[in-house]
Amino acid sequence: MRLAIKDIFRFVIFWLTMAFALVASCESNKGEIPSSFKLDPAQNSTGNVMRVLWTVSEYKIGFGGEWGENEARSLLLKPLDKRSSSITFNGQTCQGISFKSEIVDAEKYLSERYQTTPHMLGIPEETIQVIKTNCQLPGFSEYIRLKDRRLIIWIKGVFFFFEPTVNK
Secondary structure, three states, rough: OHHHHHHHHHHHHHHHHHHHHHHHHHHHHOOOHHHHHHOOOOOOOOEEOOEEEEEEEEEEOOOOOOOOOHHOOOOOOOEEEEEOOEEEOOOEEEEEEEEEEEEEEEEHHHHHHHHHHHHHOOOOOOEEEEEEEEEOOOOOOEEEEEEOOOOOEOOOEEEEEEEEEEOO
């Protein structure tokens, strides 16, 4: 019995420590845009620029979407190449792009803009980064970047999720 009480005590202390660590890490970032939201490419210690490329990894058809399963599935695994002033996707390129981003309330933005919810899209965040551009490629005049670095674009009622990969 004494051993069981010690184990329970250790278990409770462990989880309390984890909870305090999580709260402390959240508090230290208040008022700052997290580094995972930054648009600039990262540089490694040698000064070489590492590029991030994305690939369509999944899609979710929104309410009343113009596209169905066949059209949405046709974009799976398509690559996206986003540079500091260009976007290339599905054989088309925009050049001379300017990017403007803002952090918004996910629930309000998705409800007003796309008549959906973060829950429907599987987005756990309360806030998301919305990036607006002057690119006229479908889905890229305004798109979403999540804290886990995934991108979401909307084309014809379908939300396409892009997974990042680093290319040196």
